[in-house]
Amino acid sequence: MGIMGFLRNRAGAIIIIAIGLAIVAFLLSDAIRSGSGFIADAQSEVGVIDGEKISYTEFNERVEQNAQQFKAQMGGNLNAQMQSYVVENTWNQMQSSVILKKQTEKLGIAVGNTELFNIMFDNPTQQMQQIFTNPETGAFDRNTAINSRKSAGTDPSGQLEKQWLALEESVEQERINQKYLSLIKNGVYANSLDAKDDYINRNKLVKFDYVVLDYASIPANQVKLTDADYQEYYDKNKFRFKNRTETRTFEYVSFDASPSKQDTLEAKAKIDKITEGLRTSTNDSLFVAINADTKMPLTYQKKGALEPALDSVMFTAPKGYIYGPYFSGNAYKVAKLIDTRVGPDSVKARHILINPASEGGIDKAQAKADSIRNLIAKGADFAKLAKEFGTDGTRDAGGDLGTFGRGANIPKFEDAVFGGSVGQLFTLKTQYGVHVIEIQKQIGSSKVVKVAIVDKALAPSSQTEQVAYQKAQSFLSEVSNLKEFEAAAQAKKINKLVGEDVGPLQASIPGLEDARSLVRWVYTADKGDVSKEIFDIGDKYVIAVLTKIKPEGTLSLEDVKKQIEPAVQNMVKARMLKEKADKALQGASSLAQVAQKLGKPVTPVENIVFANPVIPGLSQENKVIGSIFGAQPGKLSSAIEGEAGVYIYTVKGFTNPPPFKDVAKVKEQVMQTLSQQVDGAVFEVLREKANVKDYRAKFY
CATH class of the missing domain: 3.10.50.40 (Chitinase A; domain 3)
Known part of the structure; x- marks a missing residue:
């Protein structure tokens, strides 16, 4: 009764609360539905360029268009590396398009219809020439290009029209970009002083003697590096450690599923049987279609078109001749000469x-x-x-x-x-x-042959694959973190391999072709995670653990510590050798005396120029050569730390070049050198300002 009375007394309030909750639920569900659209939109972006969101749909259309063009040029299907190249090239095109388009629109740079027609068909760009080159003449085929453009409108699939529109946009933007960069290049200037400096740097010669205490003279085990040493080198060289994109390092173990000895014997027996069948076959085209792994139509081929093993025998063999079985390209093959004739070239x-x-x-x-x-x-x-x-x-x-x-x-x-x-x-x-x-x-006229080729790829049997997979499964069942991963690898005596500093869109790593699925997992994992799946890559089953993440931007000392260790060692060796050199310099009035104290030879050098600061037989020594060109002849130098060791030198003399006369020519050369650097430098500056965000690794 108490509960029923409570409900009756507060029925109005309860109804109001219930209605309120229903309204909230309705509004909340609507917000979630609309919000899921925003989330879906964010998840469908491949990146953001200068504030402009690039959708996966738009980007993938361009990837497909570029892939079709690439296939047309290269022939056949694209492998993982080619596909990765297309994706990367498309992304660079899109970055350039978005970033430079904003700059060119500000300046009102444009290409008219007449100019566009000219650069596509009359004075074609390199891009047009590559697509429409006549294979026989090697020249641009204008008629084919124009006819292709005209027929694009009648293509029922609409695919050709899309490709042409994309090509026109690309060619147009390329010309606009050229105009923009030309404006910048026209602003690059070199004055007479620049020309004079360049002339002297390239032509003034120096002759000097030196003594070097090379870093290799101190064994690495005699150098004790401290945290302070690493920190000192890192602080002085921090500008060198800028990571342009996030990279990740992982360790992995692989279980080999390549064909066993038994698989090889079975494949050989199979091709032997096929050889006998081909020998007695009366319908060779049908026999190839039924038995060959690679279904190739039988055509007449000229000398040089067959693989070398066949090319050397088939043009002199009688009809019906059987060559093989032989092993080529990871497959057993057998070939039969069907016919020979003399035909036009x-x-x-x-x-x-x-x-x-x-x-x-x-x-x-x-x-x-x-x-x-x-x-x-x-x-x-x-x-x-x-x-x-x-x-x-x-x-x-x-x-x-x-x-x-x-x-x-x-x-x-x-x-x-x-x-x-x-x-x-x-x-x-x-x-x-x-x-x-x-x-x-x-x-023309030459001998041609028609050859039937039956191939059987050497592949692992299901039993071989199953054994390898079971080993991988057994390993995976024992590990869930980095510590267990390392312990299991050591206990089973499995060699751990490393994928070091792998980029988010890397298609392969040394030893693993087409490792895209593995790399994609690496970029979803946290440090220390072990892959929950076994990756099937080529003839290997792979299990990985993520060991290191290097973020975009300036890397920390910990991230580069292993990388800089040799340089830090040389820095510490330089201190030790400089101390030794300074002692030898005390009381010495000549390089010969210093050399005698150090037990090192004096090495003479001639005809070194400032613009090419290389000491013959050693290395490029910018600091040492720079010091030499600022030194007085005959004066014994102090100890200078270089790339290969610690140097002490004496300048014997300088040879000045002939009087500087053709100022205009040298200015032109300097300006040309500067202009060649403009394209990359300008785009790099604009790209950094654009704050590019790259999410492609989620999709490719």
Whole structure:
């Protein structure tokens, strides 16, 4: 009763509180929903450049565009290192674009449509030349570039149009940036005094004798370094220890899953069996398609196109000759000579490509191609029909493919035009559609061969991989921190390896190719964390522990202590040797007397210039050579600490260069040197001011 009475008496207040809580919950859930959008936005940023947020979507589109261009230039797919290069290059482009764009917009620098057309097609930039270089001539192919741009608007996927818009933006911004940098370069100036100093520094000669007490003369075990020594060197050289980006160091153990001896024997037995099958095969193309790991179409190839082992025998062997089995490129291979013939070295041809997708199917495309071929055979103009019916970038050039050698086109097309005769007009189906082809010219003549190659990669068996993985799993089950990691490695006598100062976007480290997944984990871990997963990298299973984090900015003494140890040792050795040198200098009036006391030879040196401060046989000695050029001839120097040791010298004399006459020429040389430094220096200053934040490691 007490509880029920309590509820009745306070029912109004309870209802009000309940309604209030419901409203708060509703508002809070709405705030969370909207807030999650902000959080999602933040998580989708690859970085911030000068206050401008760069979304993953925008950045990744550019990465994909650049990757497509890179593939077109390099051919084939991109490996981890290539992909990393593309990502890095895209990021640098975006930094440059954002940072310099803000500067150029302030100044009103722009590129007009006429100028843009000129630098893309008439006087193309290096970027345009690289993309549209004719492989046969090595020259810029203007027609191909213009035709590609025109056909971009008709590309149903829209991908080509996007690539062209990105390319135009890149070329335009590149020219704007050039104008901006030219303005700065025009402000770089060298006066007559600068020119005179440069002339003297490069041409005034000095002759001197020296005695050196080299640091190597004191064994490292005789040098006791203190914390004060490290601190002294660090304080004097702190400017050297600026870390431009955060780096991380980790230790790892790897368990080898490479093919065992048994795996090798089984692979050899398999290729032996395949060899017998290839020897008796009556359909070699089908046999290769069924049995080869690498499915390559069989085409005629010229001398030098085959790998060296085959190239040396197949051009003199009889048809049906079997070479192998042999081992090459981590695979067992066997090759069969199918045919030899004498054929042209290059072909000039033109074509009209009919696209089945726009014609309603391959049969309708074939019928249309046959009709066009018949019209041409009766005298119709090939070029006009190509412009009217062609669907690829060659249509505006009348279907002209130019002159090309073997390997420039897909195998089926290539076999047809190299195996046909001049003047032949025919149709051909390929993966691109139906072609109407005319062979206009065949140039040269040489022997070519068609070789069937069956390869079987040498790979570890599932049993080999399972054994290695079980070892890795056993190790991982015993460790949860750095101390346990080190103890387990020592107990199992497993060699620990180190990934030192690894950057956030590094794709590989020595000994581990394509280690991106491992590096990505490293940048989510805290110091001392052991990886919870086993990384499958190449033929190794890897477990890692994060041991060190070096933040962006000036590194601490602890971060660089190991790195600077040799330099600190030399600093302490310099003190010891300087004390020895100072004693030898007491009461000495000549370098010969000092040398006698120290038991060291006097070494003569001639023709040293200030601009190249290298002492022959030793090292670059900026401080020592600088001191020499400020010394009086005949006077015994004090002890000078250098890079290789402690020096004492006597200047024998200077040889002044001829009178300084051509001031204008030297000024021009000095200004040219300064101008060459402008690009990098300006961008570096602007980049530092832009306060760039890089989050790419979360995504790539």
